[in-house]
Amino acid sequence: MSVWDDLQGQAPVVDQLRRAAAEERPTHAWLFTGPPGSGRSNAARAFAAALLCEAEDPSERGCGHCRACRTALAGSHADVSSVTTEKVTISIDEARELVKKAQDKPSTGRWRVLIVEDADRMQERSTNVLLKAIEEPPPRTIWLLCAPSPGDVLVTIRSRCRPVGLRLPPVADVAELLVRRDGVDPTVAVEVARAAQSHVGVAKRLATDEGARARREKIVRLPLSLRSVSGAMKVAADLVALAEAEAASSFEQRNAEEKAALLASLGAPETGTLPPSMRSQVKRLEDDQLRRAKRSKNDYFDRALTDLLSFYRDVLVLQLDSGTDLVNEALRSELEEFAGRSAAEATLARMEEINAVRRRLVTTNVAPLLAIEAMAVSLL
Numbered sequence: 001m002s003v004w005d006d007l008q009g010q011a012p013v014v015d016q017l018r019r020a021a022a023e024e025r026p027t028h029a030w031l032f033t034g035p036p037g038s039g040r041s042n043a044a045r046a047f048a049a050a051l052l053c054e055a056e057d058p059s060e061r062g063c064g065h066c067r068a069c070r071t072a073l074a075g076s077h078a079d080v081s082s083v084t085t086e087k088v089t090i091s092i093d094e095a096r097e098l099v100k101k102a103q104d105k106p107s108t109g110r111w112r113v114l115i116v117e118d119a120d121r122m123q124e125r126s127t128n129v130l131l132k133a134i135e136e137p138p139p140r141t142i143w144l145l146c147a148p149s150p151g152d153v154l155v156t157i158r159s160r161c162r163p164v165g166l167r168l169p170p171v172a173d174v175a176e177l178l179v180r181r182d183g184v185d186p187t188v189a190v191e192v193a194r195a196a197q198s199h200v201g202v203a204k205r206l207a208t209d210e211g212a213r214a215r216r217e218k219i220v221r222l223p224l225s226l227r228s229v230s231g232a233m234k235v236a237a238d239l240v241a242l243a244e245a246e247a248a249s250s251f252e253q254r255n256a257e258e259k260a261a262l263l264a265s266l267g268a269p270e271t272g273t274l275p276p277s278m279r280s281q282v283k284r285l286e287d288d289q290l291r292r293a294k295r296s297k298n299d300y301f302d303r304a305l306t307d308l309l310s311f312y313r314d315v316l317v318l319q320l321d322s323g324t325d326l327v328n329e330a331l332r333s334e335l336e337e338f339a340g341r342s343a344a345e346a347t348l349a350r351m352e353e354i355n356a357v358r359r360r361l362v363t364t365n366v367a368p369l370l371a372i373e374a375m376a377v378s379l380l
Contacts (some may be wrong), residue, residue, distance in 0.1 A: 002064040003046040003053075007039055008177045008200070009169025017043070017166060021050035022058035027162040029134050029143040031119075033150055034166030037199025040146040041084070043166060046082050047144060048072050052109040064292045068109060079109040084117035095122065095129040102133050102141050112141045119145040120152035134160050168198040171325075178207055194327055202303065205335060215242050219307045220328055223379065224338070228296050232376035239376075240369050243304040247297045255289050298361060301368055305358050311335070312351045319344040340373065353378045 004014045030047070032040040049072035050062030063069055071077040081101045085095055096112055105111045116122075116130075134143055134157060145161060147153050151162075157178045174193035177200065178184040184192075184207045195216060206213050219242055222235045245379035262285055266278050274282065310327040317324045318339040326332060339347075357375045358365055 002166050003049040003062040003069055005064070006042055006177065006181065007046060008173035009198075010039065010043065010166055013043060013166055014166055017047045017050065018059075018062065021047065021053070021061040026051065026142065028137045028141065029161040030145065030164055031153060031158055032144065032150075032164045032166065033148065034145045035148060035168055037196070037201060037203075038166040038168050039200060040166055041115075041147075042118070043164065044115050044144040044146055045073055045075075045080075045082075048077075048113040048115060051079060051113060051142060052079060072113075077109070078220070079106045080113045080115065081109065082115040082117060090116075090118060090122045090126055092123075092126045092129060095126040098317065099129060099133045102143075103138055105138075106140050110140070111303035112138075112143065113144060115144045115146070117146045119157075120147040124154065127157055131156055137158065169200070171198055174198050174200055174203050178203060182207065185207075194325070195310075197306070197327055212246065215246050216307050218242055219304050220311050220331065221334075222308065223311050224334055226376070226379055229377060230378070232380055233373055235371040236376040239304060239308070239372055240301075243300045243368075244297065246304070247300040258289070259285060297368075301361050302358055305354055305361075309351060309354050312347050312354070315339045315342075316344055316347045317352070319347060350379050 004018070007014055029032075032044050034040050046062065049064075049069045052068040052072050053061040053063055054066040054068045055061050055063045064073075068077060072080050075082060083090060083098050098116070102112065102114055104112060119127075122130075129335065130143075133152075137143065142304065143161070145153065145157070150158050150163065160360035171193045174196070175186065175189040178189040178193065179186050181205060184204075188207055191205075192213070193203045196206055206216065215361055219239060222239060225231055226235055247346075259282065262282065263278075266276055266281065268278055311331075314326045314328050314331070314335050317326060318336055319342075326335065328335065353375050357371050360371055361368060
């Protein structure tokens with residue numbers, strides 16, 4: 001066992017990080033980039049563990065057995081601070097708090113490691129707060145930033161970071177990880193790894209949640225029912241409903257548990273009106289939950305559109321006769337029939353329409369139903 005075990009299909013990255021962890025003075029700032037599901041955050045946490053590993057031989061750092069490795073991976077090491085957000089953006093206050101922590105000396109390890117898991121979700125003013133700290137860090141501080149691509153981070157930040165580029169792992173590697181780590185049946189593991197398009201987190205959810213698998217199958221089959229404008233309206237409504245159901249299933253129970261835990265910690269009465277001081281704290285929690293729900297819905301809309309896109313991707317593969325494996329192999333006969341009714345140029349145009357809506361939902365305040373209705377009509 002080592003801290004690198006979960007970085008499936010990332011051998012070049014593992015070699016790069018192993019060498020850096022063995023150095024006496026590794027680079028002070030790193031930028032981990034790669035598509036969603038490539039394991040950016042996992043790679044950053046594994047590197048943090050290797051930097052703090054207690055192995056005497058530098059070449060063996062990242063052993064996975066010592067206390068430093070275990071606590072760093074678990075997120076409980078005193079010298080590892082991590083910022084991630086379940087809201088739409090990382091606030092400037094969160095960035096300032098991280099800069100303060102960067103000034104602290106390591107308490108038990110060689111380094112103080114600061115991980116920013118969603119560097120792409122920082123607004124420019126928040127990023128500027130970090131710039132000075134990254135330009136002139138304390139001598140024992142190392143920054144690990146994660147983003148989908150270098151272009152998602154201000155050039156002033158990325159020019160001061162050493163790049164680490166990850167790729168989506170092969171389907172076989174994702175399936176192997178699910179079998180070894182999560183005990184998933186090998187046949188199911190291959191199916192969900194392919195359906196998730198090698199996104200490790202999505203593959204695990206599909207493997208462990210039959211409802212998620214059923215919702216995905218309904219989304220992928222939606223283009224088969226596109227025959228008229230009225231049919232397009234229904235497809236759009238169904239897509240929105242499925243994405244919202246997937247999002248709700250992930251946070252409703254968690255919200256209720258968080259509120260119950262807060263009320264218990266405050267000693268709130270079981271019945272009756274809450275005192276004003278308690279109401280304000282409950283209100284803050286509910287506001288945070290609303291912001292988290294907005295990001296969650298945006299993420300699930302994007303995932304639903306990615307699943308929809310996989311249908312047209314498979315259609316294009318068949319139209320071009322490329323010999324590439326299909327994502328939705330179980331639908332091969334329907335896909336072949338669909339592919340025979342249109343040209344590759346039309347399929348590419350439909351894929352671009354879906355990608356345009358994905359961008360619009362992230363960058364604007366457009367109502368999801370309206371945007372997806374317009375998209376569905378364009379897919380006719």
